[in-house]
Amino acid sequence: MSPKEIRKLIREGNFNRPTAGYCPGYAQANLVVLPKELAYDFLLFTQRNPKACPVLEVLDPGVRSTNFLAKDADIATDIPKYRVFEKGICTGEYNSVEAFWRADLVSFLIGCSFSFEEELIQAGIPIRHIEEDVNVPMYLTNIPCITAGAFSGNMVVSMRPIPYHQIPAAVNVTSGMPRVHGAPVHIGNPLAIGIEDINKPDFGDRVTIKPGEEPVFWPCGVTPQAVVMNSCPDFAITHAPGHMFITDIKNAALK
């Protein structure tokens, strides 16, 4: 299926699963929707923290159609599962947020590490959570983001165990893709970034770290969501974890 075909299925209510593995080669994106009055602080937060929050597109207030990432897409209906938040609390999950749409809502689409995982696999680097068919493990760290207005908090990272001899290649491959989080932020000792038990991720699932492998940590697209929720905005919409916006843009075009 093409991205356009799968977005149509989603829009019509005929696809409500996680999007990992669909439309290989095409970038998927995280979504954060905020009222216009918070949009400057959030955009500034992404400018100050580009590794965790690489913005791919920002829509004008009220607008639901993307220009750059996809044609004929509707950001309020083309994601399989959304979360709605009021004052920082999730008040429900929905397959469409048309009923919640307002003229003052600004949509931010943010790069996703799914894009660089394909490149890692092509470089012969194993991706453990794909091998074990689970969600990538994600952790809250003690690495502070740079505050911007209402938004502050620590970085969330994703972890992939990499064999020692392949770590340089993993760094090189991902460094070349800054629009989808770029290079790792930390390699090795989890305690050094405030992770007490590598087997108990804060989001996603644990994966096996084999002998001869180091845990490698990348900035994660959950960071902006965690930071937004931390600031308790009156109203926000995000995608549900793993249920991403599938774009018309090839991963290779984000290098």
Added chain:
Amino acid sequence: MSPKEIRKLIREGNFNRPTAGYCPGYAQANLVVLPKELAYDFLLFTQRNPKACPVLEVLDPGVRSTNFLAKDADIATDIPKYRVFEKGICTGEYNSVEAFWRADLVSFLIGCSFSFEEELIQAGIPIRHIEEDVNVPMYLTNIPCITAGAFSGNMVVSMRPIPYHQIPAAVNVTSGMPRVHGAPVHIGNPLAIGIEDINKPDFGDRVTIKPGEEPVFWPCGVTPQAVVMNSCPDFAITHAPGHMFITDIKNAALK
């Protein structure tokens, strides 16, 4: 002199020349200052046009000290020459803008191609305007920027003539520095991007194009200034052309 020493000289009124060639190895930055009410549209403009407008740092409203680019700096006094604009018209040039400062002013510092010229020279690529000791030639093009709210307009480019066989190296060197404009936006025929006479730049000076060379065009930091002036904001401050903010950051750190 270190960047800190030259900023002190500037602040004390003892240095009011163009900054090109000072503090080699250190990045210099363009300045745009706007009232907070226009800051979201401008920040969004830079997000949508990152090649012409690579933002290095945005200060909080009213704040004059940088965090990332320099320590102990004052953005209202540490640039040798400023321009003040009212409703899009330049009302004067000043060596300090302390007297104009307001609590609602937001300062944007934007990457400058001075940074990649050093890398080009180190790669053995001639930089004609440096050889001829003039300002780099800059041109208005027909390449539209992506509009954001109040801000729209075409891209301004800088031009350097490069020998055919060195064009690939020039592309490679600058592609690796996206925070200071990155790769060329056009190589060859000036008419294709709306430049009718390569010997009559819209800003800066003409330079010699020798046999065996092609004009190579890079997105230029004059773009955000031109676009801001085009939209006639009630009030704005910029640096005067060639009179940049000298940072504590090494060019190599912007790769």
